[in-house]
Structures are given as C-alpha cells and as structure tokens.
Amino acid sequence: MNALGAVDLGLALLVLAIAGWTIAAREAFAAIVGYVAYGLLLSIVWARLFAVDVAMTEAAIGGGVTGVLLISAAARLRQAQTAEDERPTLPLRLMAAALSALAAIALGAVILSLPEPGPSLAPLAAKNLAATGVGNPITAVLIAFRSFDTLLEKVVLLLAIIGVWSLAPDRYWGGAPIAPRAARPVGALTFLAQLVAPIGVVVGVHMVWVGADEPGGAFQGGAILAAMWMIVMMARLSEAPPVGAPWLRAALVAGPAVFLIAGASGAVTSGAFFALPQAFAKPLILIIEAFMTLSIAVTLPMLVAGPPRRAPL
Amino acid sequence: MSRTIELTTEAAKFAALLQAWGLQPFMIESSPDSRSAAGAVRFGAAAVRAAAFFAFWLMIGGNDLLGLPVGLATAVAASFVSLRLMPPGRAKIRPLSLLALTARFARQSVISGLEVAWRAFDPRLPLNPGFIAYPLRIAPGGGRSAFCAFSSLLPGTLPTGTDAGDALLVHCLDVSRPVSADLAAEESLFMRALGYD
Amino acid sequence: MSGALDLFSIAAISVGGFFFLAGTVGLLRFPDPLCRLHALTKVDNLGLGFIVLGLIARSDGVFGALKLVAIWALVQLAGATSAQLIARAIRRKEQIGAKSAGGSPAA
Amino acid sequence: MITAATLSGLTGAILVGLGLYGLIADPRPLRKILAFNILGSGVFLVFGIIARRGAAAGFPADPVPQAMVITGIVVAFAASALAIAILLRLVSETGRASLRPDTPGAAQTPGD
Structure with a gap:
C-alpha cells in the first residue's frame, strides 16, 4: 500500500470513528461537535474522490451551517430531557443493530459488485459542455x-x-x-x-x-x-x-x-x-x-x- | 462671511479626503465639528476600503479580465457592509511602528511557541498555570478587541475577557514568567502602530 | 526550482510539522481545558505559519503567495476568536462553580 | 485490490448502517435527526463513488451524480431545519423532548 492509500484508509477509519462517536455520545453537545468534525473530515473524503464542488458544499453546509442549527437547537433543548426509560430494550437494540449491519453489508456487497468500468454520463456532459x-x-x-x-x-x-x-x-x-x-x-x-x-x-x-x-x-x-x-x-x-x-x-x-x-x-x-x-x-x-x-x-x-x-x- | 465658512468646510472636506486616500488606509480620524467633513471622511473610508477589497478580489481572482466589473461591484458591496458593521474610527496606521509590531510578533511567536513545545514534550510536564489580571490601557472598543485578538495569538497568554473593571484576565501556562511586562510592551507598540495613543 | 529554495521549503514545512506535533502532544498531555487550548490554538497556528512559509517558496507567482498569506491570516483570526470565546466560557463556568462552592473566583 | 473510491464507498455503506442504528435505537429526537444526517451522508458517499467510477471524457468524476449530491446536501439541510423547528415547537407545547404520544407517567407499551 502506498502512502496515499494509507492516508485514505486512515481517513476512512477516522470518519467512521467520529460517526460512531456522534451516534454513541451521551451528551447532545458532544455529539454535535462530533458531527461538525465529521462533516469537515467528510469533505476531505470528497476532495479525495476528486469532487471538489461537493467537498466545498459539504464543508459549508454539512459541517458549518448544520452545526450552527444543531448547536442552537441543543442549547434550547437543554431543559427538556428525554426520560431514560424510553431507551429501547436490549433485544430491540440488538435487532436494530442486526438490521443496520445487514443494510450496511448488503450495500457494501453491491458496491463491490458494481460493473467495471462504471457507466458514466461524463462523455455526454463533455460533448454538450461547449453549448452552455x-x-x-x-x-x-x-x-x-x-x-x-x-x-x-x-x-x-x-x-x-x-x-x-x-x-x-x-x-x-x-x-x-x-x-x-x-x-x-x-x-x-x-x-x-x-x-x-x-x-x-x-x-x-x-x-x-x-x-x-x-x-x-x-x-x-x-x-x-x-x-x-x-x-x-x-x-x-x-x-x-x-x-x-x-x-x-x-x-x-x-x-x-x-x-x-x-x-x-x-x-x-x-x-x-x-x-x-x-x-x-x-x-x-x-x-x-x-x-x-x-x-x-x-x-x-x-x-x-x-x-x-x-x-x- | 458665509463664503468663508463654505470655503473652510470645503477645505476640511478636501483635507479629510486627502487624509483618507493617502496616509491612513482602512480607518481614519473622524472630525465631529463638521457634518459635511464627516461625510467626506465616510466617503474616503469607503473608497479606501473598497480599494482594499478590490485588491483582495484581484488577489484571489488572479488575472481574469471579464471578472473585473464583477470584482468592482463586489468591492463596493463589501465596503458598504464593512462601513455598516464598523464605522470609520479614530485609528490610523503608522507603517514603521506596524513593522516593528510585526517583527516583535514573529519573534515572540517563535520563542514562546518553542517554550510551549518544550513544556509539552518534557516528561515532567513543567506547567504552572493560572490567571493574571492585566490592567488594559487601551480604550474599550475596536482597538481593544483587536489587541485581545493579537495577544491571544501569542503562545503562553490567553485573554479570557475582562473582569468588572478594565483588567484583562489572562490565562498563562506559567504565571512566574514576566507576562505583564511583555503584555505592556506589546500594548505600547500596538497602540503606537494603530494610532490609539 | 533551485535546490536552495527547495531545501528552505522542506525545512520550513518540517518545522511547521514539528509545531503541529508539539501542539497535539500538548493537547493530549496538558491537565485542564485552558492549558489544552494554549496547545491547540497557538502552537498549531505557529505550525501553520511555518507551513505557509514553506509553501510560499513553492507557489507560482505573487498571487499564489498572497493567497497563502490570506489563508494564514484568516485561520489566525478564526483561531484567535475561538480561543478567546472558549476560554471565556470556561472561566465563567469555573467562576460559577467557585461561587457555588463558596470560594472566590480565580483572578 | 481495493481502490480509494471503493474504500470510500464501503465507508459510505458502514455510515448508512451506523445512521440507521442511531435512527432506530436512540429515543432522543435531536439524536435521531443527527443519525438521519449521517445516514444521508453515507448515501451521498455511495453516490460519490459512482461519480468517481464514471470518470471519463477527461473529467476526474462524472459530473451528473456530483451535481445531484450537491442538491442533496442542501435538501438534507432543509429537512433537518424543518425537523428541528417541529421538535422545538413540540417541546414548547409539551415541555418534553419525546416522540412518545402518551403523557409522562403513563404505562409504557413494550416494543413501542
């Protein structure tokens, strides 16, 4: 694996770790800070996919503006707590975890079996770009x-x-x-x-x-x-x-x-x-x-x- | 008689305009005695700021000829926003003192940066953190905020707002260092460079 | 590009990397949030300054160099503001804690 | 050999799983909105590798899926803003950040 591949792998692991933290964090504020960091890291992933336009949108809207929205909401929700007993029971959570894992695995399998080379509208876009x-x-x-x-x-x-x-x-x-x-x-x-x-x-x-x-x-x-x-x-x-x-x-x-x-x-x-x-x-x-x-x-x-x-x- | 007054106002206007264009980029001295002169000051400040924003546009836009009108319009809009948020103040920039301030900033940054780095790497973690109260001489307002931002960039000192009086509560990694003396030297230099003295 | 310029650029970026490393070590080792803030916002900014310095040596033309300086300046401004806001929030919280515990606020 | 694009796609798939779990298992509405956003960004990432795999005609990535992801990010933000406004109104009406229809203190039904 070359250096860039290692960076990609590290980036992917970091994104997943922060997403997991965002889901698991106890405090709403901590989760939101995690989410903002997640949005910024994700925009680096987008840049690595050569989608610079998406990277900028993700950083500005996914990370920045959504962050402000969530933090101000969390500040106003501080008083209103959800009762702890509303947490689903363990079997239910295990079932949810199994379902989610299944969805992720199915999606992963689809990604690994995508046709090679991928279908693309890029030639069509390129052909008509001059007209615009x-x-x-x-x-x-x-x-x-x-x-x-x-x-x-x-x-x-x-x-x-x-x-x-x-x-x-x-x-x-x-x-x-x-x-x-x-x-x-x-x-x-x-x-x-x-x-x-x-x-x-x-x-x-x-x-x-x-x-x-x-x-x-x-x-x-x-x-x-x-x-x-x-x-x-x-x-x-x-x-x-x-x-x-x-x-x-x-x-x-x-x-x-x-x-x-x-x-x-x-x-x-x-x-x-x-x-x-x-x-x-x-x-x-x-x-x-x-x-x-x-x-x-x-x-x-x-x-x-x-x-x-x-x-x- | 009225003609003389007119002339004086015109002269004040012109002087303000000259000042604004020539010597004092960005912020300029306001003269409260004459309304039209104040208007000229405002216009002058707007022109200087618009020029600065246009220069910024050229810098990020590079050499795109078609974009020049767009850049000009944007610069005017930006200077309008800037004037709305920050009316022309009484600050004026002294280039030589600014240079001295920049040099001190660079030197202090490296020295205290190395010091913080050394504290971080030292296995014994030699920290002596605490607050000191530093009585500010610079008046409240834009200048004070700018100085706080400036001093918060230097490693080792971190302004955490003022107490009930005019004292700045500074958090330091090592309270035994001469933080107050350093801050006083920087404040003098800062006030001289931006004309707050 | 001449060798001396490349050498300067490599040296400056390495120094910047060193300061980033020091900032991260400080972030992990310093005992309380205010001290960690010192490591995070200042030493890292210094590191960025050196990296920008190293990149200016490699930039194409004056505009590229000025753009890098502008990026550095904006990051400095953001760092200065967020450091002050966070520090302020921490101090106020500590003050409230000290008051409710019967002690005097740190000054 | 897994390419960078495939790696990002697999990351997206796991993000979809994580988001789905949070959406189902966390009772707190604000956290559900967060989880929904993570799920959405995972979907966008899967879309993104389809764009990257469609690199052709001199473009590093197919512009069509990219453009759709950009609109998607904005729509996801609009949906989150609406959801949060509804949540805040709910809290100001009931005083509780809860999606449970019953009043506090009433017997809870398992599996709800």
Missing part, C-alpha cells in the same frame, strides 16, 4: 442539463421555509425570528464579524463567479454569504428581519422565480421548457446563478433562525 459556454461541468449540469432538479430543489428550500414559519404561534405571526446569537455583545465575536463579513462577501461572490469555469457555484458561494450573515447576527450586530418584510420575501423567491422565467422564456423562444438559447447560454446561466446565490444566502440563515419568536411591531 461554461467550463465547470457541474455548474452546467446543475443549471442547464438537469435544471429541473435544481429548480425543484430551490422550491424545496422555499417549502421548508414556509413549513418552518408555519410553526410559529399565532401571536408571533409576521414577527421576527431570533437567530442564534451571543447572550450579550462579546468583543472578540464583534471584532471577528466586523473583519470577516466583508471579506466573506468578496470570497462568496468570487466563488459564484468562478463557479462557471472552476469548482464553486451558487450553492457554495451562497452558503458562504449565508455564513457571513449568521456571524453578523451571532455577534449581535444585526437582527433577523421580520418574516413579513417584503424585501425578505422577494429575496427568498428571487432565485426560483428567475429560474422559472428563464425556463418559460425558453419555452417561448426555443420551443422547449428550459431550452436556453445557445448564444446567451452563458450570460443566462450567470444571471440565474446570481439570483440563486441571493436566495440561498437568505434562505439558509432564515432556516437556522427558525419560526418567528417575537410579536410583530
């Missing part, structure tokens, strides 16, 4: 080749927001959520937010811009912008907006709306839904990406902030 004008095949797949998936995924985000907001008690409807934040202003956190947030804006936009040709894109860049807004709210330099704010709602629907309009205009001009005219494919993709970025940057923090918890003014 972008250089990053993943961005092309997301926005052009499988645009319905991406559009529906944006709609799912919107549905999730609607679902989260619907959980507000009646008296708070139209009010503002309370984003996770420090109990009182802390100098160190304020300093970080003041310095990092503008730099993060540059990095996030840059990531969307280069996403057309290199690893990056609306999801990764949007997640960075979202993180910057969350840091600013955590440092108490800004508050979550009321859910009824028109600008907020416009920003939330901007991405899917522009995407839909582009698709519909394709139906008119080129005779097929989402048929982007070839001459304008690249600028169109960039415009769609820009609005998607805006929506993602606003949606993720609002999902983390949760339902309104303040009466409307």
Whole structure:
C-alpha cells in the first residue's frame, strides 16, 4: 500500500470513528461537535474522490451551517430531557443493530459488485459542455442539463421555509425570528464579524463567479454569504428581519422565480421548457446563478433562525 | 462671511479626503465639528476600503479580465457592509511602528511557541498555570478587541475577557514568567502602530 | 526550482510539522481545558505559519503567495476568536462553580 | 485490490448502517435527526463513488451524480431545519423532548 492509500484508509477509519462517536455520545453537545468534525473530515473524503464542488458544499453546509442549527437547537433543548426509560430494550437494540449491519453489508456487497468500468454520463456532459459556454461541468449540469432538479430543489428550500414559519404561534405571526446569537455583545465575536463579513462577501461572490469555469457555484458561494450573515447576527450586530418584510420575501423567491422565467422564456423562444438559447447560454446561466446565490444566502440563515419568536411591531 | 465658512468646510472636506486616500488606509480620524467633513471622511473610508477589497478580489481572482466589473461591484458591496458593521474610527496606521509590531510578533511567536513545545514534550510536564489580571490601557472598543485578538495569538497568554473593571484576565501556562511586562510592551507598540495613543 | 529554495521549503514545512506535533502532544498531555487550548490554538497556528512559509517558496507567482498569506491570516483570526470565546466560557463556568462552592473566583 | 473510491464507498455503506442504528435505537429526537444526517451522508458517499467510477471524457468524476449530491446536501439541510423547528415547537407545547404520544407517567407499551 502506498502512502496515499494509507492516508485514505486512515481517513476512512477516522470518519467512521467520529460517526460512531456522534451516534454513541451521551451528551447532545458532544455529539454535535462530533458531527461538525465529521462533516469537515467528510469533505476531505470528497476532495479525495476528486469532487471538489461537493467537498466545498459539504464543508459549508454539512459541517458549518448544520452545526450552527444543531448547536442552537441543543442549547434550547437543554431543559427538556428525554426520560431514560424510553431507551429501547436490549433485544430491540440488538435487532436494530442486526438490521443496520445487514443494510450496511448488503450495500457494501453491491458496491463491490458494481460493473467495471462504471457507466458514466461524463462523455455526454463533455460533448454538450461547449453549448452552455461554461467550463465547470457541474455548474452546467446543475443549471442547464438537469435544471429541473435544481429548480425543484430551490422550491424545496422555499417549502421548508414556509413549513418552518408555519410553526410559529399565532401571536408571533409576521414577527421576527431570533437567530442564534451571543447572550450579550462579546468583543472578540464583534471584532471577528466586523473583519470577516466583508471579506466573506468578496470570497462568496468570487466563488459564484468562478463557479462557471472552476469548482464553486451558487450553492457554495451562497452558503458562504449565508455564513457571513449568521456571524453578523451571532455577534449581535444585526437582527433577523421580520418574516413579513417584503424585501425578505422577494429575496427568498428571487432565485426560483428567475429560474422559472428563464425556463418559460425558453419555452417561448426555443420551443422547449428550459431550452436556453445557445448564444446567451452563458450570460443566462450567470444571471440565474446570481439570483440563486441571493436566495440561498437568505434562505439558509432564515432556516437556522427558525419560526418567528417575537410579536410583530 | 458665509463664503468663508463654505470655503473652510470645503477645505476640511478636501483635507479629510486627502487624509483618507493617502496616509491612513482602512480607518481614519473622524472630525465631529463638521457634518459635511464627516461625510467626506465616510466617503474616503469607503473608497479606501473598497480599494482594499478590490485588491483582495484581484488577489484571489488572479488575472481574469471579464471578472473585473464583477470584482468592482463586489468591492463596493463589501465596503458598504464593512462601513455598516464598523464605522470609520479614530485609528490610523503608522507603517514603521506596524513593522516593528510585526517583527516583535514573529519573534515572540517563535520563542514562546518553542517554550510551549518544550513544556509539552518534557516528561515532567513543567506547567504552572493560572490567571493574571492585566490592567488594559487601551480604550474599550475596536482597538481593544483587536489587541485581545493579537495577544491571544501569542503562545503562553490567553485573554479570557475582562473582569468588572478594565483588567484583562489572562490565562498563562506559567504565571512566574514576566507576562505583564511583555503584555505592556506589546500594548505600547500596538497602540503606537494603530494610532490609539 | 533551485535546490536552495527547495531545501528552505522542506525545512520550513518540517518545522511547521514539528509545531503541529508539539501542539497535539500538548493537547493530549496538558491537565485542564485552558492549558489544552494554549496547545491547540497557538502552537498549531505557529505550525501553520511555518507551513505557509514553506509553501510560499513553492507557489507560482505573487498571487499564489498572497493567497497563502490570506489563508494564514484568516485561520489566525478564526483561531484567535475561538480561543478567546472558549476560554471565556470556561472561566465563567469555573467562576460559577467557585461561587457555588463558596470560594472566590480565580483572578 | 481495493481502490480509494471503493474504500470510500464501503465507508459510505458502514455510515448508512451506523445512521440507521442511531435512527432506530436512540429515543432522543435531536439524536435521531443527527443519525438521519449521517445516514444521508453515507448515501451521498455511495453516490460519490459512482461519480468517481464514471470518470471519463477527461473529467476526474462524472459530473451528473456530483451535481445531484450537491442538491442533496442542501435538501438534507432543509429537512433537518424543518425537523428541528417541529421538535422545538413540540417541546414548547409539551415541555418534553419525546416522540412518545402518551403523557409522562403513563404505562409504557413494550416494543413501542
């Protein structure tokens, strides 16, 4: 086994160990810290699979934003304990373990018996990449080749927001959520937010811009912008907006709306839904990406902030 | 009479603009006596910061000609965010003192880093941990936060926030070391470099 | 690349690796969370500094070098902030513990 | 000889098993959400090696599964956020972080 193979094996064992710790840890807080570390390690695994775009998404969303969501939830759940007697009995746990092991073994067997060479859509994507004008095949797949998936995924985000907001008690409807934040202003956190947030804006936009040709894109860049807004709210330099704010709602629907309009205009001009005219494919993709970025940057923090918890003014 | 006032304000504006563009990158002195001069200061700070963010864009983006307008717009947006979060303060950077501060930071980092490394590897684990209270001279606000961040980077000292007064509670791996004297030297240098004195 | 530059790069990265090792040993051996924080956030950052220094010698052009410096600076900022926040949280917890035990808070 | 891609796939398979166990065996709702996320990331990893095995046409990995994993990660996050919002509302209504429909103190049914 060469050095890189040893690194891969070590990485795999580390990922599994931390996943096991996350499942087994007694304290919720410890489990969540484990989960964040797990997300970061997993993104290294993705980088080793040459999926840099996925690695960035996993690090930003799987590790970072989900981590904030879980930690703030755990802090609010500290009082509400689950009774110990709700733990399943030993035979039941053994059965669950056997079932899980069976699932893992079956999946492992499938992986080992995959056909060689693997089927691939890469040649097809490569052949049509020139028509989109972008250089990053993943961005092309997301926005052009499988645009319905991406559009529906944006709609799912919107549905999730609607679902989260619907959980507000009646008296708070139209009010503002309370984003996770420090109990009182802390100098160190304020300093970080003041310095990092503008730099993060540059990095996030840059990531969307280069996403057309290199690893990056609306999801990764949007997640960075979202993180910057969350840091600013955590440092108490800004508050979550009321859910009824028109600008907020416009920003939330901007991405899917522009995407839909582009698709519909394709139906008119080129005779097929989402048929982007070839001459304008690249600028169109960039415009769609820009609005998607805006929506993602606003949606993720609002999902983390949760339902309104303040009466409307 | 009114003309003279106008001229004075214009002059103040111009001076503030010059100051902002030339000598004091990032943060500049605000002059509370004149509103329009304050506006110019704000504009100047915005311009300096936007230039800095554009330079950052060029640095991470490299030489992509098509991206320049995007970078420019992003730099303006970033400086808007920056101004919202951190209005122009009274700090000004003195390059020579900053250089001295950087040199001291590098030297102290290596020296105390080696010391912590030695403590970690020594089988007897020679630690004498504890807190010391260090009375801060730098005023509360951005400058103090920056100094705390700075001193928390040096191995051996770890600021853990202030007590009821203005004393910084510093955790040290070895309380018998001259931590207070070191901190005082660094604070003087820091205040001189960023114009907080 | 000239041999001297390669040699410098190897030396700097090795020194960085040494500091990372020292930080990890400290993390495992130091007795309480605050001491472990020293090992984790500072000695490791120093290690990163040396590794960045070694990589700058191998970077292609000024932009690559500046990018590495920016990465180092951002990690420093994150490290400084998280170290202070964690240290603060630990001290407050200890203070509350000391108060409830009837002792005076450490100062 | 097991390649790096196969190794990651097997890791993904074990992660699916671990997540499934946590999802079934842990009664605490927050931990179920965590386990669900681990299960999901295991599935993504299996998808990822299918992308890696589909390396062709000069790409190091098939871009189509990669793009789907990216959307998948975002959807998993949205689902977690919704689940946590529901959980927090449940706690604020009942005062207990429990999925058990009966009131505290009532006789428990085995195998529930």
